[in-house]
Amino acid sequence: MNETRSLFSAQHFRRRRHRALYVVVLALLAAAFALVFFFPMYWMVIGSLKDPAELARPAPTFFPESFHPEVYVKAWNELDIGRYFLNTAFYALGGWLTQLVVDVTCAYALSKLRPILGNVVLAGMLASLLLPAAALLVPAYLTVSDVPLVHWNLLDTPWALWLPGAANAFNIYVLKQFFDRIPEELLEAARIDGAGRVRTLVSIVLPLSGPVLAVVSIFAVIGMWKDFLWPLLVLQEPRTQTLTVALSRLSATGRVPLTEVMAGLVIASIPMIATFLVFQRSILRGLAAGGSKEG
Amino acid sequence: MTATSIRGGRRRRRRTPDPISDQAMAYAFMAPAIACFALFSWYPLVRGVILGFQRVDFVTEPEWVGLDNFRAIFGDPLFWTAWRNTLEFTGLALMFGYVAPFFLAVVVNELRHFKGYFRIAVYLPVMLPPLVVVLLWQYLYDPGNGLFNTLLRGAHLPESQWTQSPRTAMLSLVLVSTWANMGTATLMYLAALQNIPGELYEAAELEGANVWQRLRHVTLPQMRFILLVLLMLQIVATMQVFIEPFQLTGTTNPDTITVMVLIYRYAFTVNHDFGMAAAMSVLLFLVLGAFSAAYLRLTWPNDR
Numbered sequence: 001m002n003e004t005r006s007l008f009s010a011q012h013f014r015r016r017r018h019r020a021l022y023v024v025v026l027a028l029l030a031a032a033f034a035l036v037f038f039f040p041m042y043w044m045v046i047g048s049l050k051d052p053a054e055l056a057r058p059a060p061t062f063f064p065e066s067f068h069p070e071v072y073v074k075a076w077n078e079l080d081i082g083r084y085f086l087n088t089a090f091y092a093l094g095g096w097l098t099q100l101v102v103d104v105t106c107a108y109a110l111s112k113l114r115p116i117l118g119n120v121v122l123a124g125m126l127a128s129l130l131l132p133a134a135a136l137l138v139p140a141y142l143t144v145s146d147v148p149l150v151h152w153n154l155l156d157t158p159w160a161l162w163l164p165g166a167a168n169a170f171n172i173y174v175l176k177q178f179f180d181r182i183p184e185e186l187l188e189a190a191r192i193d194g195a196g197r198v199r200t201l202v203s204i205v206l207p208l209s210g211p212v213l214a215v216v217s218i219f220a221v222i223g224m225w226k227d228f229l230w231p232l233l234v235l236q237e238p239r240t241q242t243l244t245v246a247l248s249r250l251s252a253t254g255r256v257p258l259t260e261v262m263a264g265l266v267i268a269s270i271p272m273i274a275t276f277l278v279f280q281r282s283i284l285r286g287l288a289a290g291g292s293k294e295g
Numbered sequence: 296m297t298a299t300s301i302r303g304g305r306r307r308r309r310r311t312p313d314p315i316s317d318q319a320m321a322y323a324f325m326a327p328a329i330a331c332f333a334l335f336s337w338y339p340l341v342r343g344v345i346l347g348f349q350r351v352d353f354v355t356e357p358e359w360v361g362l363d364n365f366r367a368i369f370g371d372p373l374f375w376t377a378w379r380n381t382l383e384f385t386g387l388a389l390m391f392g393y394v395a396p397f398f399l400a401v402v403v404n405e406l407r408h409f410k411g412y413f414r415i416a417v418y419l420p421v422m423l424p425p426l427v428v429v430l431l432w433q434y435l436y437d438p439g440n441g442l443f444n445t446l447l448r449g450a451h452l453p454e455s456q457w458t459q460s461p462r463t464a465m466l467s468l469v470l471v472s473t474w475a476n477m478g479t480a481t482l483m484y485l486a487a488l489q490n491i492p493g494e495l496y497e498a499a500e501l502e503g504a505n506v507w508q509r510l511r512h513v514t515l516p517q518m519r520f521i522l523l524v525l526l527m528l529q530i531v532a533t534m535q536v537f538i539e540p541f542q543l544t545g546t547t548n549p550d551t552i553t554v555m556v557l558i559y560r561y562a563f564t565v566n567h568d569f570g571m572a573a574a575m576s577v578l579l580f581l582v583l584g585a586f587s588a589a590y591l592r593l594t595w596p597n598d599r
Contacts, residue, residue: 005493006404007509009500013407026406033416036474041419043442044431058440106328115321121329128336130587134535134555135580138562138572139339139346147334167331197320226424229537229555233563244426248542251430258434265427272422276415284414287479288486 041269048072048262055259068259075263079250084243085267091231091242092224094158095165099220100213102166107175108201112187122176125169133229140164141233160234165224171216178212179205215286218279225272243268343580346573364574368561374575376549377557380465380540384553385533387469393529396477397522400484401514414485418478428475429542433458436467436543458543461550468539468551480525487521488514523594531583554579 013022047055048071050064076082110118144154144164154160182205190200206213231242238246247264250256276283322329347364349357368374403413420428435442436457444454457467495513504512515522537555544551546560554575562572 005496006488006491007401007496007506007514008405009496022406025402026408029402029406030409030412033413037416037419040431040435040474041423043435044427047434056440058445060440060442060445102327102331105324109321109324113317113321113324115318115325118321121325124337125328125332128332130584131336131340132531132535132580132583134558135343135576136336136339137555137558138569138576139343140335141562142342142346142569143334143339148338163331164335166328167335169332172328197324222422228424228426229559244424247430248426251433261430262434265430268427269423272424273419276419276422280415284418284482287418287482 044262044269045266048259048266050259052257052259055262071259072263072267075260075267079256079260079264080246081243081264081267083239084241084246087241088225088243088268089271091158091161092221095162095224096217096220098162098166099168099171100217103168103171103216104175104206104213105201107172107179108205110172111176111179112182112200112205113197122172125167125172127169128167129169137229137233144234155234156237156240161224161227161231164230165220168220171220174216175209175212178209182208211282214279215282218275218282219286222272222275343573343576346570347577348574349570351569360570364568364570365578367568368571368575368578373549373552373557377552377554380551381534381536381553381555383465384469384472384536385530387466388472388533388536389526389529391469391473392477392480392533393526395473396480397484397518399477400481400488401510403481404485404488414482417481420475421478423475425475425538426542429471429538432467432471432474433543458551464544464548464550468536468543471543472533472536472539480529483521483525484518487518491517527587527590531587534579534583 012018046062046064049067049069050061051066051068054061054065076085109115110122115121144160146153154163186204187200190204195203227242228244228248231245232248235241235245238249241249243264247261247268250264251261346357348359348361350360350363351357399417403410406413423431438444438454438456438459441457443457447454455463458464491514495517496509499509499513535555536553537559540546540548540551540553540556541559546552546556546564552560558572558575558579560566561575562569566572
């Protein structure tokens with residue numbers, strides 16, 4: 001009755017002939033999705049667990065003849081996957097914190113402190129969203145290698161990822177939109193009680209901003225974890241590299257056993273899959289919000 | 296009311312905001328963000344354009360060379376190859392990654408079961424780090440014992456060299472990229488589909504419109520906005536493709552070298568010439584900027 005109506009009506013599916021067709025289409029589509037989207041991932045996990053000789057066989061087996069989970073220990077220790085994993089986790093964590101501190105304070109000021117020229121600043125930041133990353137690749141690299149005025153070399157340091165990552169106009173925009181909806185009276189009341197600007201931010205604004213902080217945090221961590229080209233440029237010293245940059249380098253040497261590379265791929269994927277399974281709702285809702293926005 | 300510092304006025308009740316220290320406070324709060332944008336976004340944009348006209352060797356001062364960098368890249372046959380490959384990649388990627396998710400979303404939207412499953416399945420690859428996706432597919436594409444050729448052998452079909460043959464290399468890259476990215480477009484289409492008022496379909500059906508007519512005259516016009524926006528975003532994104540050609544076929548393969556790979560190669564591998572790389576970046580920036588502006592001008596809903 002109050003069913004949402006799409007191309008076909010609900011009645012349409014109640015007809016016997018159509019219902020049979022529906023079940024067939026549903027089953028086929030479900031199987032096709034499993035085959036296309038899940039099977040390659042199954043193949044990656046299964047490949048990592050096979051015996052190297054079995055993996056190298058011209059006729060691959062769909063189910064391993066013997067399992068070798070010890071390859072994960074080997075990869076973790078001998079290929080230094082452990083170090084790269086911890087590097088990546090450290091970069092993601094620090095990048096998340098930097099983004100939160102820099103972007104929240106900026107959005108709060110833009111939204112609640114009414115700075116002169118605030119709109120100009122915001123427009124300048126939003127304009128950066130239109131810039132293709134490609135346009136900045138070389139000059140941004142030069143900037144990181146020799147920061148103007150202070151002449152720091154940030155190459156091979158976490159700051160080379162954290163500081164450019166903090167310049168995130170999308171975060172600032174989303175946070176500002178959210179802060180704008182927090183009623184002015186609430187802040188006024190806090191001010192009358194003697195709270196300063198920092199206090200108001202920490203004890204009034206932030207506790208009210210749980211949902212938006214969660215979304216920004218999730219996307220910050222995902223973004224840091226997935227990035228490749230920038231870390232490839234600015235982390236040239238192998239010890240400092242992220243997991244994916246190191247895997248790219250290791251696989252290119254051709255000297256590393258394929259099962260260990262596979263194990264590395266699985267290890268690099270686990271945090272992302274776990275994040276998705278835990279925060280599925282927020283992630284899908286965030287996407288849906290982007291999709292349903294009407295002009 | 297005196298102009299005590301805001302934190303100092305703990306016990307004092309301030310009725311009127313203090314404009315000067317409020318402004319100072321606001322800019323103090325924004326300073327880190329402004330510094331980050333200035334250093335890593337605004338300044339590099341200007342510097343990138345300047346670099347395009349300079350020779351940089353890091354020994355002597357950068358030297359102004361006018362259009363030399365542009366002349367050098369126009370004279371490089373790889374320049375034209377890279378642009379052709381990039382356009383080919385973008386075209387193919389749109390065919391698969393823009394059109395297919397639309398039909399996928401339309402079909403999934405009609406289903407009354409397992410919607411969560413379909414959403415998770417199509418989006419899971421988006422979560423994988425791109426390098427993982429590319430290395431996984433490299434293993435699937437392996438001409439000797441990769442899964443794809445095993446399946447083709449099993450079905451008695453001719454095997455393919457996938458990324459290693461000029462005929463199939465670009466298509467192979469597009470397939471990887473589509474697999475990894477189509478979840479985003481699919482879910483955005485799905486969300487838009489769910490926002491279409493059911494009465495529109497109802498009315499169309501009462502007037503005797505069949506399924507195709509309903510799709511053509513209700514679904515498509517209602518999705519106009521998201522279709523137009525995603526088309527632009529995807530063109531801009533696929534024109535900057537990097538990791539697939541970089542990892543699967545390398546920076547030297549003329550079959551698949553793209554604009555981004557060539558910029559990387561000019562700057563960091565073969566040429567070590569930041570001026571040439573910057574000039575190439577400026578060209579890409581101009582092309583994408585002109586395209587975006589023209590596209591928005593043509594398609595943005597104006598007040599009629």
